[in-house]
Amino acid sequence: MEASEYENMDLENLVFEKVTEEIEAKKKAGERIPFHLHVPTPIFGLVEDTDIELSAKPTFKQSTKGKEAISYAMTLDGSSGAVDHGFFLRSNWQIQGYLLEQTDAIEKHGSSFPLNALEFMLGQLQKLAPELHRVHFLRYLNSLYHDDYASALENLHKYFDYSAGIEGFDGIPPSSGFNNSGRYEIALLCSGMLHFHFGHPKQAVEALTEAVRVSQQHSNDTCLAYTLAAICNLLSEIGISNASGLLGSSYSPVANMGTSLSIHQQLFVLLKESLKRAESLKLKRLVASNHLAMAKFHLMHVQRPVLSFGPKASMKLITSPINVCKELRLSSNLISDFDIESSMMITDGSLSTTWLKNLHRQRGSSVIFEETEPGNRSNASSFFSQPNSIPGSVSQLVGASYLLRATAWEMYGSAPLARMNALVYATCFADCASSVDAAVAYGKLIQYLAAYKGYKAAFAALKTVEEKFISVSKSQIMVLKLQLLHERALHRGHSKLAQQICDELAVLSSPVTGVDMDLKAEASFRHARTLLAAKQFSEAAAVAHALFCMCYKFNLRVQDASTLLLLAEIHKKSGNAVLGIPYALASLSFCESFNLDLLKASATLTLAELWLSLGSIHAKRALTLIHSALPMILGHGGLELRARAHIAEAKCHLSDASFSVPETSGVVLDSLRQACDELQILEYHELAAEAFYLMAITFDKMGQLEEREQAASSFQKHIMALEKVTDEEDPLLK
């Protein structure tokens, strides 16, 4: 490359790749780029060659023919992995392309990306091209994803110190149309996100606030829009109680809204604002992700009228599934937009990456693990008809909307829809998804398997997934495995093992308060359940109570509902039904306001069981309750829930005084038989024993002695299994 081209080159593309991809795409399309790619020629050994200035000298080309062949051979059989120690890319665009590709790879693979290999490569690059400052940015990303705070911070500052101003030492202004004052607002945005990533919400807020101010100063609307989105993200992710003190403390875009608004109302206003801004700037990707954030908000928060308060204002205390769906649909519109624009997307810059990808394919690199499942890849290609027409970030966003859909349906309680969406994600978007997201999708699918098909199937699937994500996101897959193991241990009655797994789960979460709240809540929830299974009722109640307080503090409303239900359950098991009923009712009302239909059905069932345990006079009422919940339970509930419903129904019938065995025994036996089948799949000994016990009694009343003996022996079998709890080492745990 000629020196002048280097000077004209826009070094900031990369930041924009991260921050404002939109602009970058346009710029790339419109930029004057001399077609200067000697596609395969410029690969030759770094070691053999001393001339970095690869220009289009024909004589030079000739002389390197031999070396080229050598280096190809070398790279073809080089099994060194993702980073190539043997050869080096020469033209400026190719280096840029390489860096871009590495950026994508880092984002995609997260912490499983080989740290040192890239670091080595970047070191080399930096030595050869000290004025190529993007290297610092890559270093920043690399250390960010490997949780190296000091190095990430250092490199971030370094990158912006060098590049955000007038490029280089000679004072040549950047070629793009930006003002000379640099783009330090992006630096602030990045540093805010860095602090957020490392769990320093206070610093993050300070940095983002400053980013807002500086972007306003430099009238960089794009950055402002992104910063607002980042603030929204921050607010919704960190525990709200943490934030309340924090936003008031400093000047901030939200502070001027007055303190009368609660934090999530502020968040709502901010989200709307951010969305509006993104729309007016036509930042499609940002719009889409804002829609996603909005959907998430609608999903997680009770909506209230924002500005009208007092007793007269109508309190609409529900979340709105319709809004969620609307937002989600809006966000996926993005893909069609990009389909239209796709013809514009192929530019020289992306071409150089395409070429790189081809190179990777030739070399049969195994680290890019999309190659491990060839079927997957071809699926994706046929889905998008043109493999590179849609940028990875767009399909990532669209994929994210599917994942969110799956979660939403999971909460609203539609099993088929949840499963379908997760499946869509896993098949169509696994290519462009970051490994963490992909692991989440697979995790969901496996959990459905466990709930509907039993553990055998789930563990078989887990095994394949573990192989697929062999080096990836240990925590995601690890959490899933521990969840499954815990569930099974509880069902089998291995409470010691369950406790051990529970502890392991708790260890996985970050020690910082306000970070990893979901995982912490889950661990504590499972702890309470374990204690309950071990019949330590008061301890279980204490844990559940603490959990409820924590969830309330951090605004985890859905977890609140399930914790309340757990408390009801604890009181039920401890024989204190009267105390349990209010909890069940509270949980019911929570579920109603959040449209958690499946959880509501489950709460209804618990309520019925509580009534039933108050005496047979309440059997009728209990039965009505069960019948009201049954359609939901049978349609969408998992094996355990269904079995419980069946048993409860049978119990109702049996305890009803007006119920005569011979006449309606069919109903009872039918539901009991189903319950038994389901419980045997789950290996849920305790409940299975109960079901067989009830069955035996029924048979006894009917006088069918043979069947009674059979049921009794099954009963005995399950009781024995429950009693000889062998805490044998589970091979899966290691």
Place this chain on the structure above:
Amino acid sequence: MGSKEICRNELRIAVRQLSDRCLYSASKWAAEQLVGIELDPVKFTPSNTRFQRGSSSIRRRFRTNEIMSTPIAGVSYVSTPVMEEDDIVDGDFYLLAKSYFDCREYRRAAHVLRDQSGKKAVFLRCYALYLAGENRKDEENIELEGPLGKSDAVNKELVSLERELSMLRKNGSIDPFGLYLYGLVLKEKGSEHLARNLLVESVNSYPWNWSAWSELQSLCTTIDILHSLPLNNHWMKDFFLAGAYQELRMHNESLAKYEYLQGTFSFSNYIQAQIAKAQYSLREFEQVEVIFEELLRNDPYRVEDMDMYSNVLYAKECFSALSYLAHRVFMTDKYRPESCCIIGNYYSLKGQHEKSVMYFRRALKLNKNCLSAWTLMGHEYVEMKNTPAAVDAYRRAVDINPCDYRAWYGLGQAYEMMGMPFYALHYFRKSVFLQPSDSRLWIAMAQCYETEQLHMLEESIKCYRRAANCNDREAIALHKLAKLHCELGRLEEAAFYYKKDLERMEAEERDGPNMVEALLFLATHGKDQKRFEEAEVYCTRLLDYTGPEKETAKSLLRGMRMAQSGFPSMSAEHFPP
């Protein structure tokens, strides 16, 4: 003064030996020290003292240290260096090679010595090859500078040199000079630990090679490394330690060492310059100026270290002196990084920032790693309101030496100028970490916290308190502390700091709005606290000032008199039983 005689003899021989081996900068250094030793007053003749004329004032200043003789433990492990001679015939070849070397024809020199096996010849051959490689490397750096910066030119002789030297070392047929060269090669290669060991070995067996000491010094990046070196006692070690302390920012220790050395080498320009450097780091500009004036009188064509003098002159805004200095170095040797920095400073003081930047840039062309040029250029860009360029320049300085707290401070300032106080904090933090005893840094950080955007007053107070504890010369911290406490409604603390500030101002005989403010606050506070006598004192002092404060003081006094005279009734009203 036997020890002086010893030093003199040792140095005399060493100068010859070093220049015989073409280690010119080391021999220059040794010769300088040789002349720097104070002469026996009995023997001196006017021509002998030519060099030492005019040093009397300096000498007088440090006369207290006269007691010293050879270093503390006193025992030199190595006595007078011995001259070993190669054969006469070989000696002829050596003479030829040395002549070539002197004409900078390194490869030719090495070729002449190709079959020689004497230690001296082997060293000169290796050294010539090394220098030839260095020359080639420099050329390549310029020729091959790629579009994205430098190419990775390396000294191609390093590999073969390392091989040969390691073999020699294994055979035991290596002399201290060879060891020095071996250390140099290893340092270049990046194996610092090994290089350190070899250099230690070299200076232990031949301590007069200053080049070896200074290489060793550049490898001592922490105090622990420095203390772990197994060095023999020799008076040269004191020079080394003094320099190393300076690099490690232990300025007082370094100063003590130099002053001790001055007992023997009382006329050494080198030591004077080093003392000046230490004083400069301690911000004793007056002293630095005196020393440099002295130095210039003795050694008018000196360029080394003069950039620091120009910094001092710049800081003190001594325009004519700086102009004189700039013109002198311009005539002496204008293509030296130091000269360029001096001229840059000169233009900067004249307000011609573009020209000044040009000279700093030239300094950097001459030496890419010229730390002070990067920092100074950053300052210039700040003056020119070109903050991004300033940031870039400072950042380069920081990347060359991450311990340069001035550049970190400059970065922080640049970002603060752009209205990014939070971002700037990162840099100020780095800077105070490196130089926790500099009140200016703490004040800068405090001001960042204090900005309206961040408004983190508690943190700001903490920083000001640190600043007040490290001898805040401009006396900003106390005043600010008082004000901030007042703002936060902690009147007792505010009064405490106002009082302290007042005491300081009295001691330094300063006057001004701060004084009035302090007096006014203390008077009002005293009155509110019913400490009328105290309040009255402050009020009376206020009466000396003109302006609205005088009136306020008067009314305060009146109010207090009223309160005191009407004491019984008033108190009965205010505090019913």
